Each structure stands twice: as C-alpha cells, then as structure tokens.
Amino acid sequence: MLLEGRVALVxxxxxxxxxxxxxxxxxEGASVCLCARSEGVEVLAAELAGSGRTARAWRGDLADAxxxxxxxxxxxxxxxxxxxxxxxxxxxxxxxxxxxxxxxMRELMEVxxxxxxxxxxxxxxxxxxRRSPCVVNLASIAGTQGMAGVxxxxxxxxxxxxxxLASAKELAxxxxxxxxxxxxxxxxxxxxxxxxxxxxxxxxxxxxxxxGTPEDVAGVAVFLASDLSRYVTGQVxxxxxxxxx
Amino acid sequence: MNAEKLRDSFSRALGIPAxxxxxxxxxxxxxxxxxxxxxxxxxxxxxxxDVMLDTDDxxxxxxxxxxxxxxxxxxxxxxxx
Numbered sequence: 001m002l003l004e005g006r007v008a009l010v011x012x013x014x015x016x017x018x019x020x021x022x023x024x025x026x027x028e029g030a031s032v033c034l035c036a037r038s039e040g041v042e043v044l045a046a047e048l049a050g051s052g053r054t055a056r057a058w059r060g061d062l063a064d065a066x067x068x069x070x071x072x073x074x075x076x077x078x079x080x081x082x083x084x085x086x087x088x089x090x091x092x093x094x095x096x097x098x099x100x101x102x103x104x105m106r107e108l109m110e111v112x113x114x115x116x117x118x119x120x121x122x123x124x125x126x127x128x129x130r131r132s133p134c135v136v137n138l139a140s141i142a143g144t145q146g147m148a149g150v151x152x153x154x155x156x157x158x159x160x161x162x163x164x165l166a167s168a169k170e171l172a173x174x175x176x177x178x179x180x181x182x183x184x185x186x187x188x189x190x191x192x193x194x195x196x197x198x199x200x201x202x203x204x205x206x207x208x209x210x211x212g213t214p215e216d217v218a219g220v221a222v223f224l225a226s227d228l229s230r231y232v233t234g235q236v237x238x239x240x241x242x243x244x245x
Numbered sequence: 246m247n248a249e250k251l252r253d254s255f256s257r258a259l260g261i262p263a264x265x266x267x268x269x270x271x272x273x274x275x276x277x278x279x280x281x282x283x284x285x286x287x288x289x290x291x292x293x294x295d296v297m298l299d300t301d302d303x304x305x306x307x308x309x310x311x312x313x314x315x316x317x318x319x320x321x322x323x324x325x326x
Contacts, residue, residue, distance in 0.1 A: 065299075073297045121300065125288050 001029035002226040006131075007079045009033040009071070009123065011062060012089030014040030016188035017138065020214030021086055021221045026053045028222055033075050033082075036089070037061050062089055062115040072122040083131050084225040085123040087116045087160075088138045092190050094198070097151045105152045112156035117163055129175030134233075136224045137164045137180040138217075141240050144182045149198060157182075161236055168234030177233040179224045184240025186212040207242030247294070247323050251313060254293045258286035268310040294321050 008025050012018040014036035022032050022044060031054035034041050038059070045057035058074070060067035075082050090112045093104045120135060127133035142150055143157025161180060168178035185191060185202040192199065203211060217239050223229050224237070238244050255270070256263040259277045272278055278286075287303050290296070290312065296319045298306075306312050313323055 069297050069299070076297075077295075118300075122297065125284075125291060 001027075002222055002228065003084075004029035006030045006083040006225065007033070007075070007081065008084035008086065008225060009035070009075060009082055010086040010088060011035050011119065012138075013044060013057075014038045016190060017183065017186060017214045017217045018086075018088040019044055020218040021088065022048065022055070024215070024218035024222050025084075025225065026051060026055060028226070029053075030084070030225075031055070031079065033058070033071075033079075035060060035062070035071055062119055063110050065115075065118050068115070068119040069122055072119070072126060076126045081128045081131065081133075082123055082126050083128075083133050085120065085127075085135045086138070086221060086225070087119065087135065089115065090138060090156075092150065092153050092194075094150055094194060095152065096149060100152045105155075108152050108156040109159070112153070113159045113163070116160060120163075120167065124171060124174070124176055127174075127176055132177075132227055132230060133175065134177040134179070134225060134229075135164075135167065135171075136221055137178070139164065139180040139182045139236060141182050141184045141238065141243055144236060144238065145244055164236065165234050172233055177224075177229070179229070179232060179234065180236040181217060181220050181224070182236050182238045182240070183217050184212055184238065184243040186214060186217060186239075188214060202243075205243055206240070207245055210241065212239060212241055246325065247316075247321055248313075250293055251290075251309070251316070251323070254289045255286065255309060255312075258282060258289040266309060268308065268313075270309045272307045290316065294319070296321065 008030045010018050010022045013022045013034035022034055025032050026048045033056050034045050035058040042057045045055040048055035058071050062068050137160050139160045140157040142154040143161050146154050164180040220239050252263050252266045255266040259282050261277050302315045
C-alpha cells in the first residue's frame with residue numbers, strides 16, 4: 001500500500017473532495033485525522049475506523065487559529081508526528097466583481113488563505129524530515145486560470161498557488177514537499193450549489209466531456225502524499241479533464 | 246531541571262556550547278541564532294516541553310529569558326529543582 005504507516009491530516013473532510021481523499025488515504029493504509037465544521041466528519045471517521053484503520057475526527061472552524069493549534073497539538077500527542085497535511089477546507093462565494101461585498105472578500109481570504117497558512121505553520125513543525133513529509137494544498141482552476149463570476153474566490157485560490165510555490169522553496173531544505181492540486185469542475189455539493197446555468201456552461205468547456213469526481217482528485221492526492229512523488233515539489237497539478245488545454 | 250532542559254535545547258538548536266546560553270543571549274546577536282535556527286529552536290522547545298507556541302510568541306522570543314517567560318506562561322515550571 002502506498003501510504004502504509006503514514007499519518008495524514010485532511011481538512012474539510014466531511015464531504016466532497018475531502019471525504020474522498022480521506023477514504024483513498026485509508027484504503028492505501030494511512031492513519032487519518034479528519035477535521036471539518038459539520039458533524040459529517042464524525043460519521044466518516046466512524047465509518048473509516050470500522051475498516052480497522054485509525055481514523056479520528058475533530059470538529060471545529062479553522063478560521064479560529066486556536067482550533068488549528070489544538071488540532072496539531074492533539075495529533076502530536078496521539079501520533080508524535082504528522083506526515084501529510086492536506087489543506088482542503090475552503091468555501092466558494094459567487095458574485096460578479098461589482099456585486100461582491102468586502103465582507104465576502106474577507107471571508108474568502110480568511111477561510112481559503114489565512115486559515116490554510118496558519119495551519120501549515122503549526123503542522124510543518126511536527127513533521128519529521130526522515131519520514132518524507134509533505135503538504136498538499138487544494139487550489140483550483142479558478143486560481144490558475146481565473147474564472148468569471150467568482151473573481152474573489154479566484155483571487156483566494158491564486159493566493160494558495162503562490163503560498164504553495166513559496167513554501168515549497170522554503171521547506172525543501174527541511175525535506176518537506178509542498179504541492180497543489182487545481183481541480184476543474186468537480187461534482188461536489190459546493191459546485192452543484194452554483195447559481196444559474198453556471199454548471200452546464202462549465203461542462204461544455206471540459207474536453208473529456210464529463211464533470212470530474214472527488215475520486216479523480218483523491219487519486220492525485222494519494223500520488224502526491226506517497227513516495228511515488230518523492231522528487232516532486234512546488235507543482236500545481238490540474239485535475240480538470242482538459243479544461244485548461 | 247527545566248532550566249537545564251532549556252539551556253540544552255538552545256545549545257542543540259543553535260549548535261553552540263551550553264555555556265554560551267545565558268539569559269541575555271539575544272536573537273541575531275550571533276550568527277548561529279538566525280531566522281532559520283530560530284524555527285529549529287521553536288521545534289526543539291515544543292518537543293522538549295510538550296507545548297505549542299503561538300506565532301506572536303515565536304516572534305517575541307527574542308532572548309533566552311524571554312523564552313523562559315513564554316514557557317512559564319504555558320505551564321512549564323522553572324522553579325522546581
């Protein structure tokens with residue numbers, strides 16, 4: 001198994017891409033620590049623990065820095081270290097440029113960027129270079145290409161790309177790899193909740209002719225978390241069915 | 246005992262003799278205590294004393310005595326023999 005003996009933290013793990021990554025990690029032998037705001041994360045952890053693997057859930061809001069600190073502290077107490085951090089938690093807010101409030105802009109930046117950076121600060125301090133540690137950030141095609149109708153969200157995900165590249169450079173010397181995944185249109189509640197005909201319009205631009213699944217993204221996360229990618233850092237891998245071609 | 250642990254942690258993280266670790270030893274006062282070593286020191290202290298430092302504490306940990314003050318606030322007892 002690709003992740004046997006690895007300890008991984010997946011944020012935003014109650015559903016969608018985060019839940020798929022958690023399931024894929026457990027299937028590959030990892031012990032998983034899951035966090036999310038909703039109770040779904042506890043249900044998922046119970047389901048995964050039933051398969052005989054270690055799966056723990058923490059409920060809380062990562063926008064509250066003290067929660068991130070408590071989470072990492074608890075993982076250190078339980079496992080002694082962390083091998084893989086998957087920064088998946090995030091929110092989407094639609095709105096034309098002229099119709100996005102500053103409160104919405106701040107909320108996007110606080111959740112998608114600041115919380116991610118703060119958690120990375122704590123998490124990388126309990127990573128051990130000898131265990132081939134890594135960080136996988138969930139960016140978005142909106143962050144690499146820009147997407148009309150979600151400009152503020154695009155900006156927040158572009159920030160995730162920048163942070164990924166900078167932290168890959170800074171942390172390489174400590175043996176920590178940092179990569180990002182930029183999903184295209186993936187079949188999740190977050191995307192399905194998009195207003196109007198946005199979902200249908202996006203589908204027309206996907207060369208492979210189908211919406212992606214959370215499992216499509218999870219497969220790449222497994223690759224980036226495993227030693228198959230041991231010489232890969234500072235990369236942003238698109239999982240978009242050819243949308244960017 | 247914790248005072249010794251603190252001194253030894255500084256010594257290991259900065260790669261300097263324990264005798265050089267004095268209360269007024271300050272960040273950036275010697276080439277061994279630069280920003281990279283500072284982060285190594287944070288990890289060393291967190292591991293040794295089983296605490297988690299806030300970013301404000303990391304930025305404010307400018308001397309050995311300041312480190313002791315921060316750790317004391319986090320429940321580390323420096324008075325016990």
